[in-house]
Amino acid sequence: MAPRLSLVVPVYNVERYLRECLDSIAAQTFGDFECVMVDDGSTDDGPAIAQAYAEQDQRFRLIRQENKGLGAARNTGWRHLTPGTEYLAFVDSDDTLPPHAYQLMIGTLDDTGSDFAAGNALRLRTTGLTxxxxxxxxxxxxxxxxxxxELPALVTDRTAWNKVYRRSFFDAAGLLYPEGILYExxxxxxxxxxxxxxVDVLAEPIYHWRVREDGNLSITQKKTDPRGLVDRVRSMELVREWLLARPEPVFAEHLRAYDRNCLVEEIPMFFWTVPDGDRNYWEVYQRHVSRLLHAIGPERAADLNAQLRLKYRLTLADAMHRFIAVQRLHRTVRRARQTVRRG
Known part of the structure; x- marks a missing residue:
């Protein structure tokens, strides 16, 4: 008989954190699960650790492949799930979960019949949880x-690992993770x-998202890596392309809402790191963000606040020195205000 829950855990060069991750899965109060670990061509001892769990606990099994990246590893895990499982979740192998996480989410889904549940998260540091x-x-x-x-803020719920999907919904949606890019x-x-x-939205934290503090930074911590910027823009473009391809009229409304979120929240995240990057990073920012702005339509920025309008105008004009001067001033003012508030 198939377990009720399938978990997919990609494993790539995380031997320092992997035991803590797998221990937190083994300790779940909801025990009717399978955990498919995918060794994505690791060069450390992570696969040996994973294999030991597979030998000790029949709920764990290990799949191996050459290195293809996180998206490909998740897709491989999905393809190797036991047929007939009711629910599906993904876990990143440097993170952990509180013991009640899956019992809470699956219990909620059993009661509501929703397509998936998404829960809150805490950042995991050596000093504790925040x-x-x-x-x-x-x-x-x-x-x-x-x-x-009904809750537009859900458009910012982008992470894969704070969710439990009804597997029939996930499979029918036909969406696999992009391969070969970051921010998949x-x-x-x-x-x-x-x-x-x-969708069920749970305020209770059900996931502990690690902040790596040992110099081996995670993807989201590499703020001025040009590839990260390129792939994050590409990630937004993939969402837009999917929305544009949907013929139903309601998806035109969804596209407008998503574009506004890109303009107000996602793209401005780059603003804070551009002054810290080198000239190559500035050029990458200008080229790729301008392409996205043209696709959205520069006129969509007309109803934004003056600060955003100015920064987008400077970006499109390739006036990066002026953009950086404006952003440095904005950052200085913001820090001063934070200091005053703390005082």
Whole structure:
């Protein structure tokens, strides 16, 4: 008989954190699961650790492949799931979960019948747990059987690992993770919010998202890596392309909402790191962000605040020295205001 829950855990050069991750899965109060670990061509002892768990606990099994990246590893894990499992979740192998995470989410889904449940997250540091700023707005309060139309902040719920999907919904959606790029979560997570009939949003933290502090930074911590910027823009473009390809009129509304979120929240995240990058990073920012702005339509910036309008105008004009001067001034003013508030 198939277990009720399938977990997919990609493994790549995380031997320092892997035991803690797998221990937190083994300790779940919801024990009716399978955990498919995918060795994505690791060069450290992570696969040996994973194999030991597979030998000790029949709920764990290990699949091996050559290195293809996180998106490909998740897709491989999905292809190797036991047929007939009811629910599906993804876990990154340097993170952990509180013991009640899956019992809470699956219990909620059993009660509501929603297509998937998404929960709050905490940042995991050596000093302890702190709230995740990225999850603050959409998970401020628990809302069952809701939808992104009713809770627009859900468009910012981009991560793959804070969710439990009803597997019939995930499989029918036909969305696999993009391969060969970073920031592969959003082109799956955001469309799922638009496709779902109902979603359960849980304010209680169900995931511990690690901040690496040993010099081996995670993807999201490499703020001035040009590839990260290129792939994050590409991630937004993939969501837009998916929305543009949907013929139903409601998806035109979803596209407008998503574009506004890109202009107000996602693209401005680059603003803070551009002054810290080198000339190559500036050029990459200008080229790729300008392409995205043209696709959205520069006129969409007309109803934004003056600060955003100025920065987008300077970006499109390739006036990067002026852009950086404006951004440095804005950063200085913001820090001064934060200092005053703390005082």
């Amino acid at each position: 709230p995740s700023h990225a999850h603050r707005r959409p998970f401020r309060e628990t809302r069952l059987r809701t939808h992104v139309r 979560d959003a082109p799956v997570s955001v469309p799922h919010h638009f496709l779902a009939e109902r």
